[in-house]
Amino acid sequence: MPPTVIEPLSWVAQNKTGGVILFVTNFLQSLHKEDLIYFNPTTLRWEFDLIKIAQKELPVDIVKFLREKIMCLPKEVQAGLNIAACLGSTFDLAVLQKAHRSPDNVVEDSLTLAVENEFVQELAPTHFTWSHDQLQEAAYLVIPMNKQETMHMLIGAIESISIQIEMKF
Structure with a gap:
């Protein structure tokens, strides 16, 4: 499609x-499912109904929507x-691996899937960031309240040990 059309x-x-x-991505996929964006075999072009698209409402609670997306992912x-x-x-891959308590390849495979699904982005080979702060919030809200404190304590202990080791060398 020419830029003036798209x-x-x-x-x-x-x-x-x-x-x-x-x-x-999700918005465009939903437009396609609702036939608001469609391929016209006669003209051999993609077409869309801009008026209906402009009127389409997005989920009001984006964090709830994101939590549901997270819940559809594999448990690991x-x-x-x-x-x-x-x-x-x-976050750093090494800290994530220590806190996850699963084999490193499981953590790496899970992280690869999270990157592929655009939940997180790779900043460097072992350093990652959330694609959006609302994704981080959604992932945090999925954690049961009684486990949040335990996770924070575990992560704090891991980071404390890492700092102590760095100070010795």
Whole structure:
């Protein structure tokens, strides 16, 4: 499609999703499912109904929507995201692996899936950040209240030991 044709759709998608790639992707997928974006075999082009798209409402509670997306992931990925949520807006693979208490390859595979699903982004080979702060919030809210304190204590102990080891060397 020429930019002049797609630009109005881009503008609506940007305004409705705030440009957060996970929201944009889900928004476009829902438009396709509802046939608001469709491939016309006669013209051999993608077409869309801009008026109906502009009128489409997004879920009001984005965090609830994101929690549901997290709950659809495999349990190991959920566990990794929960721990990462406790680590903060950025986190290190080594700390995540220690806190996860699963084999390193399981943690790495889970993290790869989280990156592929655009929950987190890789900043460096062993350093990650959340794709959006609301994703971190959603992952944190999935953790049962009685486990949040335990997770924070475990992470604090791991980080304390890491600091002590660094100070010795």
